[in-house]
Amino acid sequence: MKHSIRVKLAVLIVTIMAVSIGAVILYSSFFVEKYYSATKQTSIKSVYYYLKDIIDKDENLEKSDNVRKLNNICERTGTTLILVDSNGNVLFDYGAGKILIERWRDMIFGQNIDEKAPHLIESGNNYKIQSATDRNSGTKYYELTSTLDNGYTVMVRMSVENFKETISITNNFYLWIGIATIAIATIIILLVTSRYTKPLLQLADISKKMSELDFNAKYTGHHNDELGVLGESMNDMSEKLERTISELKTANIELQKDIEKKEEVDEMRKEFISNVSHELKTPIALIQGYAEGLQEGIMDNPEDMNYYCDVIIDEANKMNKMVKNLLTLNQLEFGNSPVNMERFDIVSVINGVINSMKIKAEQKEINVLFEEKRQIYVWADEFQIEEVITNYLSNAINHVDENKLIKVEISEKNGIVRVSVFNSGKNIPDNELENIWVKFYKVDKARTRAYGGNGIGLSIVKAIMERHNKDYGVINHEDGVEFWFELDSKI
Template sequence: MKHSIKYKLPILIIVIMTVAIALASTFGTAFIEKYYISHKKDVIVAVYNKMAQVVKEDKDLSESDNVQALNDECENAGVTIIMIDSSGNTIYEYGAGKTLQRRWQEMIYGAAFGAERERTIIEKNDNYTMQRARDLLSDQEYYELFGTLDSGYYFVIRVSVQNMRETLNITNKFYLILLISMTVVMTIMMIIVTRRYTDPILELATISTRMSNLDFDAKYTGKHKDEIGVLGNSMNELSAKLEGTILELKKANIELQKDIEQKIEIDEMRKDFISNVSHELKTPIALIQGYAEGLKDNINDDPESMEFYCDVIIDESDKMNKMVKKLLALTQIEFGNKQVNIERFNLVDVMEGIIKSVQLRAEQENVKIIFENKEPVYVWADEFQIEEVITNYVSNAFNHIDGKRIIEMKIVEKDGIVRMSVFNTGKQIPENELENVWIKFYKVDKARTREYGGNGIGLSIVKAIADSMNKKCGVFNHEDGVEFWFELDGKASEEGLEYDSNN
């Protein structure tokens, strides 16, 4: 705060004003005496000229108007005067006549008639003599002008200069009082006046500081119409433009970050895809190549062996074909190339249709399928993709079924959200593996997966469909098996349900 313009500006103005008054007082003290003396000399000469003019016009001063004119001149000049003829008679006097008469006698007859005086001739000509005289006893100081008129009259004109120093002392005291008073008054006035300009400047400084810290809520609210107001409005416009620019930069940065993350994710997916596809295709390609070479080389030329070789080649080719189709479908869903067609359909009909399609396999593998929902349950979703989800869940249940060999399918509806689930008896999935089952090519039991020809893509497709439709899917263990679930909108609701994994 000690460097604030709010304080520095008034102090600077007060200092300048104080110095100006002090200089005026100093120069006044130094030169006022000379001015005063010069003025007194002019005054006493002016009285002499007036007196000479009046006497020339009226030698005996018989006209009262002439006497009054001379009196007025003496009064205005503050002088005393006496005129004496050659016989020593007083023709005219103004002021202390007897004092000047004695003074005239001193000049004519010497100091025996009066006190000793110190004299200094200032000016002397044919008409008069001007001197500066000081009474050594009373220490009184005068300017005296004396001489003889054309009429033969002697005259003495005197003006006191004794009060000059007293006047200077009074003047200096006055200047001191004036300086103190003006300093106090001007200090108050400067604080009041300068605050009108320093407060908005400080406000602008505060706003600029907040702007440098990216706080753009600060706005200039002053009503000035001058340059300060223009600056304040310009800062408001600058703040608004900077805020908009920074917001745009932040948005662009977020988009750029998303693009970078997406690119990294795509690169990782591409690497994983190439690695996993290479790994998954390696075995069937090797089998196809081996058995094809065996057929070519006639390793076993009996019809049964040749048929077995051909069946292996066909089986492995079929697995490769299914895997490639699933990979293409997964890629289309993940990269948004597959359009989602939301429509309203009966979920019960879809599930019953899938059950009919796998009924023969269930009979062959001695699997019991339970589905008790008979009333229509309508949902909003892409029917083709939901059919694919259910198919993958059911296929996964067949591949991992054990124990009582039961597959239970059910639909639960709550608060406008429909949850479809598929449960199969069998071994539980380790808790630390539950989140990994959605990863492409991930296999909990690799030996069993290879046995039924799985490739770990089916559940990845389910997860990709859920993400594309902004829905939830999951899995949890039961004491005697595993349940997979998928949520759908029953009444165009966007909120999911919280389910207990033990239900």
């Protein structure tokens, strides 16, 4: 990968190593030779000062311990040394004594070892250090000469290698070692860094999936360092994001439902106003017409006046009934009427409704049959179920034909009780079966108007049964129509 952190890290470390090795080579080329020369000068001076200190204590080097000390220091520093008294007698020498004696003689007689004059490097108190070349071996060396206070002459020689050649060899060595080290280090770095770059790549992949709202990918590493903390943080963030987005989606669904419900309510409100206006238009017109007739006195006959008053009262009663039904339906549809679940005898409720409608049935000479005598208990809201039965019976009475037969039956199966109300009469057209539950819908408008119906009763039944979450319906038979609903007999 062109932009892999693994490659970038390896390149960075290799670059640092290469720069470091280059810096070492440059330092060797420009500064090591000077450092080497300074070190040699320091070494040759330390031998000189050590010899001078011994001579101050033991002028003729009579103590063997002093001679042994001088030998040790000369051996350790690789120094050739000669000490000559004022008469030219050699009191002490170490190393190439004969060569130094010749060198001392050349100095006495003003001659040089080689063709080139020695190069003065440093001049101090009673000593000087020169750089010279041996005329026989060609070896370069530093030479310190001094005349002590007692007249003795000291000559100290220390070989100085051709350090430039040494530095060149060393630099080549560093270069090849550096190349080999960089190659090996690069391989090691790539292998070692993969342990850290792999989890980083995994975290990068997880973050990419999170940006695409895919929260299934999780960090599975086992690092106990910052990578592990980062991975756990990514997992926590993924879970929180997933939970938050889920909550947002839920809230969005609820909001959408609220919007749809508001739109439905608005539509229902418009429909309600339209239907109520339509339903009230006729009775209001009748009431207004008959009231104006009474006011103008167009009827002097008391019987006609009573008839006008009866029409006004009848139309007012119809409007009052419609308003009550609308209020009941409104409470059911908007959940303002709670469902109080209780156990009660459905047979007793049916008998009560039949008795309440007995006078109306007898007036129309309708035969209402209900032969169930035993108690049958169900779970529901007794008041609302009584309203369902009342609407079914009222609807049956209003639509019964000349046979004038209404049958109420109860059946029970697998813990489900079905109550059905049958009336002899004309079938409901198949294309109208779904619409009869819609409020203000009337299959036979003229007949509905005749008995004062407003198309709300079956809408109330639908609302009650849906609030109970139970089934209801209508069935066409050859000789009539059956309306039914079901309730639980067990919890």
